[in-house]
Amino acid sequence: MGFKINHVSIVYRTGTPGQSMGALTDITTIARWEVKRTLTQMSRDTLPFAIVLFILLVLVTGFAAQSGMHLQDGMYVVGVDDPALAALLASDNRFSVYQVDSATLENNRQEFDLIVINGQVFAGTTDRGKSALKTVERDYAKYTNRVYNRQDDLYAAYPLWIDVENVRSELNFLATQGGQYISARPDSVAPVPEGEIRNVPVPSPTLAISKEELRIELTKSETANSQISRYTEMLSSDTAMGRFKTPSQLSPPLPFDSIILIFVFIFPLYFTSQFFMMSIMNERIERKGEVLLSTPVKASSIIIGKALPYLLGMLAISAALTVYLKASLLIMLPLVPVIFFFLANALLIGMVSRSFKELSFISIFFSTVATSYLFFPSIFANVHVISLISPLTLIILTLQGTAYTLTDYLFSTSLFWLTSAVLLYVAVRNFNEERLFSEKGLLVRVREFVATSLSRKHPFVSLFLLNGFAIPFVFMVQLMCLVLFFNLPMPYSLVLLIIFAAGIEELTKSIGIYTLYAQDPSFLSWKNLIFACAATAVGFLAGEKLLLLITLSQITESVFGSILFLSLGVLWLPLLLHFAGTFVVACSLKFGGRKWFVPGLFAATVIHCLYNLYFIMGWLT
């Protein structure tokens, strides 16, 4: 096909001394080009419109803050006989309050979720009634707190204070996950510690904070009555008083403010990666990027050059937000791998999707999955170590002023670093005309992307590497399953985890062989088949061991971990297992063709499950 090179508007290598300098010039040129083009391509009134919308956003936020969110108005219908109590309840929008005399209330109990007669609350037995009761309880507690906070003698209103002293256990806390109780069953005599008894100083009987300071803090938590805090306060109360709490404040703190702050950090990243995705997609529409590809600039330079402005933009936004929030710049440390992860995924999504709608759906899908992976674990930041699988937990910890270790950092970010690197490599390998301008379906394209990353000359080395590098993805998906199943009752979570872990591993291992087969069915001669399975098994095992060594020792010690990463001890057994699984899939491909791929996969998963079950059961009993 004849394309014209003379349209190229970039200056290519003007007298640069070396190869690396040349690549550097290319990158900066392309980066500058990208910025310029994005700015000109946005049609004339996008920027003014965006500014208007931003001003509107500020105004609306102010309005919303004033008027409150009205999502749950009128959820409950309540009847009250006393005007003062009616006014008290009516201050909460969730109640539709009817003030009627007690006789009417009694006769029409069914009409109401909850009635108050002579200062006594009667709630309906429906879920709505129970929920209304809880809401009244919380509202009333808040009201009494308001009254108590005004007392001259604060210690008459709040006579009891709890100082929570956190003790780090010297035993493995993951024991609870195994379904056992941490503390031994109660005995008739007091337990005697086996280890050394260190002297614990007797706590001072007085509070370290003055009465008026406490009053200020108490009043502060009283006014923090937003829509969001409705959810938080059913879980915890604000504990700005440090370690001193009244009994009603004694619950594990939900780091809600921090989670919202994190959203502020992540949201711009979503937006920016959308722009990047679109820029890649635009190159492909009507083969616009052909010109760029026909220059002697390397694909890696093009990609880095195009990504650079977005990367810098994301870093700048995050840094600006950090400075604005007066938070520690350490927040950036866990954010950087997340930024790379977003960019790498945006790049691939832009390269893979055939149309705008596909782009939209894939990107929405990706953002949802990524959000779940990032956010949900971090909700449990103060409760459980599982939360560390998300780098955002580190941000929460930084915001809270809790220190984390280098191991924690490696544990929660290594998967992001590794997967980003692998995705970027795949993108660079596939950044060529044939792939970019193909009109094939999504799955075929993904297969082609994998195929390009496999070397024709050294298929077995490629299989080894492919499976080794697939490990971070496998771990990511498996950890996601772990989070998902973590809260199901014990036997179900184990069984589901066993099945999913096995299925995911078998699927991953089969990808390489399937790709080779799809390219050339005659590849699977007996000799090649054996070698391919061996290379796959060894690569998978090697990757698994390496990554485990670096990071995952924390999770692997639990029972859940033992399912995911069972094969720590002996090496030849898991090798045999991986080989057998791959062999089953390869054979079903060889004899049955593609139709038999899924059944073969199923069979391999069953074998894998049985193996795991045998070992877990042996382990548990």
Add this chain to the structure above:
Amino acid sequence: MKARHLSLIMRKEFRGLFNERTILLAVLLQLFIAMFSSFLMVGLTSMYDPSSLSKYSRFRYSVGYCGNDSGLRDYLDKSPDFKVYGMELSPAVAALKERKLAAVIYVPDTAPDADDPVKITLYSLQNDLQSAIVNVKLKDIFLKYEKDLRGVRVARLNEQPIPLQIPAARGGGDFYEFVYGLLIPLLLFMPAIIASALVIDLITEEYQHETLETLISTPVTFAEVVWGKVLACELLIPLQAGAWLLLLMINGIAIDNVPLILVQVTLTSFLPILLGALTALHYRERTSAQFIFSTALVVVILFVLALPANPLNILTRLAVGTAGIEQWIVLAGVIAIGAVLSVATRKYAEKIGREHHTG
């Protein structure tokens, strides 16, 4: 505007969606979110109100009690949840570290009627699911003791709250508000966001792939093309919203007024779709259109949520069964705005169509 042309365009778009299997992705997404929200529910309940898990409630926890005797000790002794051991502080904390105790409490010798508050020190295990459970159970006991102490000091209070006797909660209803007042309205509104992003894609695609001229050279007019796309997206709304409702009900969440909810959702979702179409017609380029539209959508949603009796609130009320006459007023308002936007979209599309034919 001919119905045949409209359905032609609609069928074309649906075929496109099915060919690309994007529909499959949408379904997957829906299932995934459903799975995760149920995870979130179970997770929040078990992490923050662990006593709701019956497995934990049968168990008696060993607690070390140090320092002076008090009314608290009596409550702990009487509680079926705890086994209390009077101990010295240092060995008790050491036993706690070895997990032989679930918590250690130290009580100083402050008299109940002293001027100072009673400051209790609670030693508990860090980052531990079980200590969260223990703390929740201890909280109830501390609350009882606080009430007693407050009773002793009542004469010193200068104002009493209006008395209200609240029966003890019988469990359940914890996440009722979360499910009905947040999850359901947001989930039901999600199809609208997806559909309006989709309509932008469908319209800008014709411009950026330069397929518009071919389409207009057929007897189909430009306005018909636009409306075909709008209607195709609108048709997805009741399907997706219905699927959500079905999923929720399979999960054991009872929902009232399902048909009325579907009517509300379908009509309300028409507004963002039309807004999306207008934005796409104006920009004719995806990046700008999506950017402006999503920012505008945030502004609009925030504004709408700040209004009393907004459509999302109506969805909540319908789902719990407390919606009254106001739902019809809101619906009428939605229809009125929808009519205005429809006229605007139609006029705009016709104007662009004329430009294409003359230019």
